[in-house]
Structures are given as C-alpha cells and as structure tokens.
Amino acid sequence: MKIDWKNITIRNLAALVCHALTKVGIDAVLVGGACVSIYTDNTYVSYDLDFVSHASLKDIAEILSGLGFQRESSRHFIRKDCPFFIEFVAPPVSVGNEPIKKEEMVKTRYGSLRLLTPTDSVKDRLASYYHWNDPQALEQAIMVAKAQKVKMTEIRKWSEKEDHKEKFDTFFRMLKA
Amino acid sequence: MLEGLFGNSVIEKIFFTLLVYGEGYPLGMAKTFDEPVNKFQQQLKRLEDSGIIVSRLVGNVRLYTFNPRSPFLDELKALISRAYEFVPEREKELYYRKRMRPRRKGKPQ
Numbered sequence: 432m433k434i435d436w437k438n439i440t441i442r443n444l445a446a447l448v449c450h451a452l453t454k455v456g457i458d459a460v461l462v463g464g465a466c467v468s469i470y471t472d473n474t475y476v477s478y479d480l481d482f483v484s485h486a487s488l489k490d491i492a493e494i495l496s497g498l499g500f501q502r503e504s505s506r507h508f509i510r511k512d513c514p515f516f517i518e519f520v521a522p523p524v525s526v527g528n529e530p531i532k533k534e535e536m537v538k539t540r541y542g543s544l545r546l547l548t549p550t551d552s553v554k555d556r557l558a559s560y561y562h563w564n565d566p567q568a569l570e571q572a573i574m575v576a577k578a579q580k581v582k583m584t585e586i587r588k589w590s591e592k593e594d595h596k597e598k599f600d601t602f603f604r605m606l607k608a
Numbered sequence: 609m610l611e612g613l614f615g616n617s618v619i620e621k622i623f624f625t626l627l628v629y630g631e632g633y634p635l636g637m638a639k640t641f642d643e644p645v646n647k648f649q650q651q652l653k654r655l656e657d658s659g660i661i662v663s664r665l666v667g668n669v670r671l672y673t674f675n676p677r678s679p680f681l682d683e684l685k686a687l688i689s690r691a692y693e694f695v696p697e698r699e700k701e702l703y704y705r706k707r708m709r710p711r712r713k714g715k716p717q
Contacts, residue, residue, distance in 0.1 A: 505657050521659035525679040562676035 432540075436499070436513040441468045443541045444515055445480055451494050452484070456522075459484040460524050460534055461546035462555060469537070469569045470549055471578045475571055477563045480517045491519055506576025527561075527593045528553040549579035554589055557602060561595040573606050610691050618643070618651045619705075622672075624695065625690045626661065628704045631673045640703055660684065 443605045464477035492502045502507040508517040524531040537544045559568035590599035611617045625632040638645035655661045662675045
C-alpha cells in the first residue's frame with residue numbers, strides 16, 4: 432500500500448503504527464491529545480501521537496524504522512516527510528490514580544487502532560486541567576464530551592476520587608452552557 | 609539510604625529536594641550539593657522519561673516537579689518521606705532548609 436506521508440491523517444497514522452507493532456506481538460495504546468483529534472474528527476488538531484507500551488524502546492524503534500520513523504531522542508520518533516511526531520510515554524496506561532481497564536478498538540484500512548475510550552479520554556484531559564490548570568485540556572475534555580457518548584457519572588466519581596470535585600463542576604457547567 | 613533501590617545517590621538527592629521544596633532545577637541542585645550539573649541533568653531526564661517527574665520552562669530555567677498524574681506518586685512520596693526522616697539533622701540543615709520566602713530585590717543577601 433502506497434502511503435502519502437505528508438497528508439496522512441492522525442487516525443490512519445496511529446492505526447498504521449499500532450498495526451505494525453501488533454503484528455510482532457507488541458501492544459500499544461494511543462493516549463493524550465491524538466485521541467481528542469480522533470474523537471472530535473479533528474475539531475482539535477494534534478500533531479503528537481502519544482502511545483503507551485510495555486515493550487522495550489529498542490524493539491519499538493526497530494518496528495518504527497521499518498515505517499521510516501527515526502528515533503529522535505530517547506522516546507521520540509519522527510519521519511521527515513510526515514508532520515506528526517510519535518512519542519512512547521512511560522507505562523502504565525492510567526488516568527490519575529486509576530489504571531485503564533478497557534480500551535477502544537477502531538478499525539481503519541491501515542489496521543486496527545487501540546486507544547482510550549471516549550470516557551477515559553475525557554478523564555485524561557481533565558487530569559491535565561485538574562493538576563496543571565491547563566485551560567486547553569479543559570477545552571479538549573469538553574470537545575470530546577460533546578462529540579462522543581461518555582459516562583458522566585463515572586467521570587464525576589473519578590473526579591471526586593482525584594479530589595477535584597469543584598473543577599469537575601466547572602467542566603460540567605461549561606459543557607452544558 | 610535508598611541509593612541501592614534508586615541506583616545512585618543523585619536520585620535520592622533529587623527526590624528529597626522535590627519533596628522538601630516542591631520543585632527544583634539542575635543548576636540549583638548542583639550548586640546545593642556541590643556536584644557537576646550534568647549528573648543532575650542526566651538523572652532528571654531519566655526520571656522524566658519514566659513519568660515520575662515532569663518539567664516546564666520558566667524563563668530560561670527548566671523547573672522539575674513530581675508528576676501529579678503518576679499513579680505511583682502517593683506511594684513513592686510516602687517512601688521518600690519515610691527515608692527523609694532518617695536524614696541526619698546536619699544534612700537537613702545544609703541542603704534542605706534553604707530560604708524559600710521572597711526577598712525584595714536590592715536587599716543584601
């Protein structure tokens with residue numbers, strides 16, 4: 432399959448990477464802003480693909496070099512003709528103090544992609560808002576919650592456990608405004 | 609104290625610094641402990657890569673803190689706090705009790 436690296440979508444690139452890794456038995460889950468891009472159909476545009484994997488970076492680098500991505504620093508990979516930047520962040524896959532138990536599977540013509548569920552994607556963005564007061568992360572959480580069906584009761588309970596009930600109320604108010 | 613667990617003494621110094629002051633930067637730590645700055649830069653990078661700490665640029669300084677999103681943070685801090693209780697008083701005085709409150713520009717140090 433010929434790939435137009437310059438114009439590839441974030442969704443297809445993520446699936447391509449995920450598929451290449453899965454083929455050799457490496458599990459990787461897409462997290463962070465890339466999930467927001469996918470769930471909002473690029474209303475929010477991210478050029479960072481953050482994956483979490485328990486495999487060694489050496490093994491991952493070998494597979495990514497097969498796709499033309501070179502290791503830029505310890506955890507980053509780039510391909511000169513591709514606008515996206517791939518990072519393998521340290522495991523585990525978690526949102527705040529909670530491990531991720533269920534992932535979403537999206538099928539594309541480039542293969543299957545494993546990523547955070549919409550509910551966990553909202554929690555992931557809210558965690559950045561809760562801990563760093565990041566207004567962009569709050570906006571992204573709202574975007575995902577508007578574009579996808581999410582479990583709001585679960586998000587509220589998780590927020591209370593994270594000790595951020597007030598900030599959850601702000602998020603919820605803005606979502607309903 | 610926890611050198612064996614953490615792999616080296618620099619990590620222990622970084623952890624105690626972040627625990628006591630809440631944040632730190634490589635040159636500041638190097639000056640405090642009178643050790644080469646690259647030792648701290650290397651270990652801070654290692655800890656950042658593993659998701660235990662995070663950094664942000666403030667002016668020209670890269671400031672490090674514990675990663676509040678790490679799922680192991682509470683347990684790690686509990687371990688570091690426990691170890692800190694055993695740091696000799698003289699060492700605490702030397703390294704971990706620096707003035708942190710503001711001091712107006714122009715006043716003698």
